[in-house]
Amino acid sequence: MLDIALMISLTLVVLALLLNVYRLAVGPDMPDRILALDTMYINSIALIVLMGLWLNTKTYFESALLIAMLGFISTVAVCKYLLRGDIIE
Amino acid sequence: MTLYVILEGVIAFFLVAGGVFAFIGSLGMAHLPDFYMRLHGPTKATTLGIGCMLIASMLYFWVTQGKPDIQEMLITLFLFITAPVSAHLMAKTGLHMQLKHIDETGGRPPELRPEEIGEKPVPHPDRGHG
Numbered sequence: 001m002l003d004i005a006l007m008i009s010l011t012l013v014v015l016a017l018l019l020n021v022y023r024l025a026v027g028p029d030m031p032d033r034i035l036a037l038d039t040m041y042i043n044s045i046a047l048i049v050l051m052g053l054w055l056n057t058k059t060y061f062e063s064a065l066l067i068a069m070l071g072f073i074s075t076v077a078v079c080k081y082l083l084r085g086d087i088i089e
Numbered sequence: 090m091t092l093y094v095i096l097e098g099v100i101a102f103f104l105v106a107g108g109v110f111a112f113i114g115s116l117g118m119a120h121l122p123d124f125y126m127r128l129h130g131p132t133k134a135t136t137l138g139i140g141c142m143l144i145a146s147m148l149y150f151w152v153t154q155g156k157p158d159i160q161e162m163l164i165t166l167f168l169f170i171t172a173p174v175s176a177h178l179m180a181k182t183g184l185h186m187q188l189k190h191i192d193e194t195g196g197r198p199p200e201l202r203p204e205e206i207g208e209k210p211v212p213h214p215d216r217g218h219g
Binding site: 001002004005006008009010011012013015016017019020022023029030031032034035036038039042043045046049050052053056058061062064065068069072075076079080082083 | 102111128183
């Protein structure tokens with residue numbers, strides 16, 4: 001039962017990542033692309049968690065935490081750049 | 090024995106629910122017509138989806154290794170704190186850049202100052218417009 005659930009979840013997350021890539025390539029404006037990247041890192045965290053379940057190891061959770069922090073900081077940095085023309089004023 | 094079957098069912102349910110919510114969030118972001126609508130999908134549905142997946146992961150490692158782990162709760166907490174902040178910043182960026190929106194999308198929130206929705210140039214705090 002767990003294997004089937006894991007396969008379904010992996011398929012849905014990979015489809016979500018493909019949709020994010022579509023929005024990243026098509027997105028008409030800059031904030032759309034920022035939003036696509038933001039969603040992409042959240043989905044990649046989901047993929048790392050599922051890989052940890054698949055391989056039955058906890059090694060990858062630190063990298064998930066790192067991706068979460070750096071993704072948030074990069075989103076804030078690009079948004080500040082678009083809002084003010086500068087990141088640290 | 091029965092307890093393990095029930096726990097396996099709960100973990101499988103959380104995994105599938107997480108995958109479905111993450112997919113719905115990304116589908117909304119790819120499909121909806123303007124930026125302010127697109128912002129809704131990832132900030133709510135995807136965050137809930139990854140919360141479900143991390144709960145499933147925490148339950149699995151709690152059952153298999155015998156003790157609960159704080160790391161998954163830490164990731165969940167961090168994502169649940171940062172998602173509204175980044176959504177707020179992206180909405181402000183969209184308002185500032187005056188992105189096009191369809192007619193049903195309500196715009197021009199009255200609580201924002203005019204320069205925050207890009208209606209007049211932003212003066213420098215010390216030097217003014219010079």
